[in-house]
Amino acid sequence: MRGQPLTQQSKADVLVTPGRSRTASFEQHIDREIQKLMASLPNPERLSPEERRGIVARYTAVLEGNFIYWMTAAYLSVASDAAHAIIRENLLEEVRDNHPGMLRKFAMAADAMPSDGDGRAVYRNLEGVRRFVGQLSGTKIVIMMAFFEGWIQRFMPYLAELAGRLGSAEREYTDVHGEVDVVHTRELFRALDAEMALAEGPEAPAAMLEGIEVLRTLIQRIVHHTNG
Secondary structure, three states, rough: OOOOOOOOHHHOOOOOOOOOOHHHHHHHHHHHHHHHHHHOOOOOHOHHHHHHHHHHHHHHHHHHHHHHHHHHHHHHHOOOOHHHHHHHHHHHHHHHHOOHHHHHHHHHOOOOOOOOHHHHHHHHHHHHHHHHOOOOOOHHOOOOOOHHHHHHHHHHHHHHHHHOOOOOOOOHHHHHEEEEEEEHHHHHHHHHHHHHHHHHOOOOOHHHOHHHHHHHHOOOOOOOOOOO
């Protein structure tokens, strides 16, 4: 079952209340949304080889050419020195260790390189995320990327299982991201705290969560789309 749209109550839950840190409610909300996405994943045993290949291929089509672009937008958008330093370190690691190359090797080993059809399948939802990122709203993008890093980390065992059922033993990408994205998520919440400290006043919860909504829709397209 796919994740349900955010309700007004769930949006209200991210309001900061006395005695809580600036990011605690966002962390809890993001954790709940990731749990919903993970619960919606189809059982790999019940997927056909083509369905398994499609998930790996669509994931690759989205991540390989967009993750660094989105994180760069976050770097360009934030205002605090702390957030700049945290996001810069994330970008340095992505580029220095060639994470896009790791992903391509992973997809190639599973015989799941994206086709034109895979690209078309995610295009509309991918453009929605690109338009959101193009607004260059630092706090909103950091929230989106914290959600994304957190989801990727938890998704890695599932992605590795799909590849294994496709006959691949290549695990560098999934092993690395199953570990480093735990740290990346924690650091992005520190960046969010620094950005919120500079904010003149709180934005409406629905506006703050816009990036989670558009990215979640794209993730659902990656996982649940079929060509049939």
